[in-house]
Amino acid sequence: MKQDMSQFLPLSPASLHILLALVRDDLHGYGIMQEIARQSEGQYKLGPGTLYDNLKKLMLQGLIEETAPRSSTSDPRRRYYRLKGLGRNVLSMEVERLEGVLREARSHLRALKPRRT
C-alpha cells in the first residue's frame, strides 16, 4: 500500500535541513550541524537541543534511522544517522511544494514593485 506522504508536510525548517544534510552521506549529529551550516552558508544554525529533538521525531516517523558507526575506532559517543527511502521521498515532495511557494512568492513580489494604488 502506498503511504500517504502528505501527512509529513510541510516539514519544519529544522527537519528539512536535517533530511537535506543526510542526502549525500550518513552523518553523526555534529556532522549534520556542520553540513547544515555549510549548505545554508552559515545562515541557518541548529543547536544540539533542536537537532536531537528533530532526530528523535524523524526516527519515530521512520524518515531516518540510526546506522552503524563507520569504523570501530570511531568515538563511541558518535551515533550515525541515515536517510531512509521514505525520508527521501518526503524530502522530494517538500522540495516540490516549496517550488510552488517560490513561484507564488515571486509572482507577488513582482506585483509589489511597488505599484501605486
Next chain:
Amino acid sequence: MARSLARFLYCCLLRLHPPSFKTEFANEMLWIFDEVAERQGVLKLFADGLLSLVRQWIVRYALQKLLIGDAALSSWPSSTHELFAWERIAFPATSLSIPRMLQGSMVSFAFIAFLSFLAIDAGKAGTVRGLSGGSWDPVSAPRPVREGFQTDVSDLAVGEGNSQARPGVAGMASKAANDAEPNLSSPVLGFDLTTVRTFASPAPAQLLTAQFDNARTGANLNERILTPTNVNAAQFGRLFTFKVDGDVYAQPLYVPGVEVPGKGKHNLLFVATENDSVYAFDADGASTTPLWHVSLANSSDGITPLSEQDVSCFFISPRVGITSTPVIDLKTGTLYVLARTKERKGLLNADVYKQRLHALAITTGVEKFGGPVEIKASVKGTGAGHSGGQIAFDPQTENPRAALLLANDSVYLAWGSSCDVVPYHGWLLAYDPTTLVQKSVFNTSPDASDSAIWQGDAGPAADKDGNVFVVTGNGEFDAATNGRDFGDSVLKLGSEGQHLTLLDYFTPSNQAQLNERDNDLGSSGPVLLADQPGARPHLLVTAGKEGKIYLIDRDHMGKYQPNDDTHAVQTISASHGAFGAMAYWNQNVFFVGSETRLQDYAVDRGRLKLKASGPTKFLDSGATPAVSSNGSKDGVVWAVSSKNWNEPAGKPAVLYAYDAADVGHQIYSTEQNSQRDRAGIALRFAIPSVVNGKVYVGAKGEVDVYGLLPLH
C-alpha cells in the same frame, strides 16, 4: 575554570531532561558542547538547552501522556523513572532526592505557567464567544457617546437637490442619490417630508455623497456665500479645527438643519476616520465637541481597525478602517458606512478580518435596519484565489477605496487592492438600503486577477437612467476575445432584475502596455458631463495613471480596438498621471494631474479645448478639484494638495482656490498666511467639501474648517 563550570552546568541541564531523551542523546549533546563551546561561546548552547528542556517535558512528554495515557506510557522503557514530582504524592513511600525535587519544581512551574497562559487566552476567547452567542455580534452595537437617543428626523430640513438648478442635467434627479426624489412618506420612520419641504426654501446646500452628486461633477451649485470676490487671504481663512481619532480619507458630508435629540437643530458635518469612527459635528463650529460619535470597532473585545502590516501596504498608515466616502439617504435619514476590522480570536486562533456595511441614523449614529451586515460574496470563476470554480470575496486583501454610491434604490460598494497584494479582484456589490440584503454582485476579473475598482477614492457614477459607471485598474483584458476579464476599462453596468450586467465598455488600445507598466486606467473615477448638444449628448470623462484624458460617448462606448484610440470621442495627453477625478461645471472640465497645474478645458461641441491653466504646479497624485457656485455664477475651483505616494505623511495639506472664470487667477492658498491658515498633515486624494460658506478639509487626525473671517 569558567569552562569547566559551564560544562558542569550544561551537564546539569542535560540531566534535567526526561530520562528517555537523556539516555539517548545526552552524551552526544555533551560531545557537541565540547566541540563548539570554545568557538561559539556557551550562551547560545545554554539557551538551546533550556528550550530543549521545556520542549521535551511539555511539548513532547506531557502531550504524549495526555494523548495516550499513563497506561500506554508505562510500558515504555524508562517511563517508570519519569514520574512528575507531583505524581510522587501518590507514592508517599518513595522519597524524592533533592535534584528530583528541583527538577519537578522547574518542570511544574513551566507547565503551570503554560497552562495558565492557555487558560487566560481561552478565557478571553470565551468571553468573545460567550457574548456573541446567538445572533449577537459585538460590532453590531456601536457605542454612541450619548446613548438613548431615538431616531427622529421629523424636523429634518431637506434642501433642494444640487442638480435641480444645474443647467443641462434636468431629469438626473430622478434616480441619483444626491438628487433623489424623496419618498414623501417614509414607512421606516413614519414622518412626512412634504411638510418639511414647504419651508425648505431657499434651499440650503447639502452634501450627501462624494463629489456632490452621482454624476460626480464635484460641483456645488448652491453656494451663496463664498465667491471669487470674498475668497482671499484678507477675508477668508481657517476658522476652527475638528480633532478626530484617525486619518480622514473619506470626504466629509453635510446635512443642514438636523434635529439632534436633546441637542437642538444643527447643520451636521459627518466625518469618518481610519480608526473606524464616525462623528457628527456642528458644521458651523458652535462647538468642536461632536454631537455624536460612534466607534465601529471595539478594542476591549479585540476588534480593531487593521494596521498597515495587516494589509501589507503602507499607503494608509497607521490604521486602516474607513477609507471610502460614505453616502447619505435623506429619505430615511441614514448614513451608510463601510468599515474594516480585525478581530482577535485568541492566541491559538488566527485573527479574522471583516468588512461590514453599517446603516447609521444621521441624528444619533445608532445602527438601523438590523445592521451592520458583513460583506460576503462569491462568483463563478477560475481566477486568482478560486476554489472549486468559485471566487470568494477576501476581506483582508480587498481594499474599499472608491466612494459609496446610492442609486437605483441600492447602495453600491466597490473594492480594489492594497498595493496590488494578491489575490484580489475588482468587486462591485449592491445592497438594499432598507433591508441591507445583498442584491447583486459583479466581479471584474472572474477568470484572471486584479482589475481593481479604486478610482483614486472617487466614486462610481450613475446617470439618470440608472446606469452605473466604474473604471478598472491594471489586470488582464480578454473581453475582446469572449473573455470576462476587464483590466483597464471603463464599464457601463445596468441592473437587470437583481443582477448587475455589463452593458458596454471602453478599453484603450494600449491596455496591455498600461497593465505591464502599472499605469492603471482606473486611478481616476468617471465624471458624467451634462447633456450636450449634437450627436453625442452623453459624455463621460476620465483619465489614468498614464496621464491621458479620455472623453467617451456613454451611449456607444467603443469597446476595444487594438490599433488606436479613435473609439474614444477624444484623448488628450494632459499630465504625468491622474488620480481621483476631474470636476465639471458650466461647460468646463477642471483637471489637476500629477506634476501638473490646474487645467480648465472648455466643453465645446462635444470636445474638450484647453482654455486656461493655474499658476501652481501640483506634485505627485495631483488633486480632485471641487467647484462652488451660485448656479452658473460666482464659480470658485478648489483643490487640496496630496502627499507624495511613497513619502510618509509629514507635509501640511494646502488648500488652493481659483476663480472658475479664469483659473489663471489663483485667489487663495492656505500658505499665504500659514500661521493662521495652515492645514493639517496632508494625506492622499482629499476632496474639499465646500458647502454653506465653509470649506472642510480632511487631514491626518483632523478636519480643518475655512470660511469668511469675522469682521474686526
